Amino acid sequence: MSDRPGPEATARLTRWEQRTEVPLFLAGLLFLTGYAVRVLAPHDAQPWHDISLTLVWSTWLLFLVDYVTRLRLSGLGYRFPRVHWLDTVVLLLPLLRPLRMVQVYQAVQRRRDRPRLNLYARVMTYAGMTVGLLGFAAALAVYNLEHRTPDASIRTFGDAVWWACATLTTVGYGDATPVTFWGRVVAAGLMACGLALLGAVTGSFSSWLIQVFAREDEKRPPERG
Template sequence: MTLATVPPPVGRRGESAATRRWEAWTYWPLTGLALLWVVVYTAQVIGDIRGRWEGVTFTFMLAVQVVFAGDYLVRLLWARPRGVWFRAHLLDLAVVFVPILRPVRLLGALTRLTSFTRTAGSSVRAQLIIYGLGSVLLLIWQVALVVLQTERHAPGANIRTFGDALWWAVCTVTTVGYGDYAPVTVVGRLAAVVLMAGGVVLVGLIVATISSWASERVAHAHDRRRVQPDDAVDLAHPDR
């Protein structure tokens, strides 16, 4: 095989040079669109927008969905091999069809802005905290909006304001469940199931992070104890 026939290197996740350039150009604009989508959707639900402005907000959110779908298709077409890229980017596909997952992109942007300069363990824990707690907070916010949108005008529902929806979401995700508010619609109850699962993940994340931090502290303390006797010998015999 000559050098001319050697295939170009590809990423383990199916990225090619073209997809990397595309992502470098579009990452921050798409992240800004994701943030703007959250703001518009929040305003639409909390303000209970109707009439002409409801059409405006719906058109904007649909346009954002088209942009994300186009971004996904471009990267898929330029990926090499496409099958590897497709399997490694299933979350990106879910974002196209499930808009409430779109704000997760903001967490990736936050990890890019945050500098992890200490140990590898600290870096991993910091990213786990950002993605774990950030995902739960976004989940609470998004599900509260979805529940308010579906429950506000439903017969027999008692979740009528965003404050009620947010309180219900926090109680549900923390598995407290006071029972003062409860969804009555099918969509609201499905949202409750998602929040319950998120609460279980949150508890596991907290336990894992604390355990990792404690293990690293114990290892550092053990290393210091092993070094201290040598230091004492050096101080006692400075000529050595």
């Protein structure tokens, strides 16, 4: 049986994704805010811990509803988790939601017609924002995992932000590095995910430049022999 849904299922799924793109992006920001409060607020900071926990779980339920809805609209049934494996991973680890931008970029690249220039600008803007959000989420996760470890070099959230910036830009100064197992897992994921998102930004920018130059050539009057 083919893994490709029919045209009607594809159209329904596309309409749903277009309608929920902005609300889910805002829900992702709320989830990250709740997680940040959980990590950075003092342990006795009530009722902020309870509010942040409610925020995290309520937004995750929105992600679950979206996942189940797209599963039903896709027409793929039990094959949906395998075909849309990235969506499944993002549901289990909501801090990775910025990675869905890679799918948007791939969809733009697969279009047979030439996408509008503002679509490339949209992809670049969205991907640039999600690179920052991914780095912030990784900094929160690494700080939460590392700062209580006796031999850790990441003691403050500022250290974690510095580490995330150095990792995303592939500079890697080495002055702040994770020492725990899960901290290094987050670091490896940030390296791979950061390269994918930065590739989406640079790829879209290159395609945008090519279209700009092509349109300028089309507007240019033909040279006389």
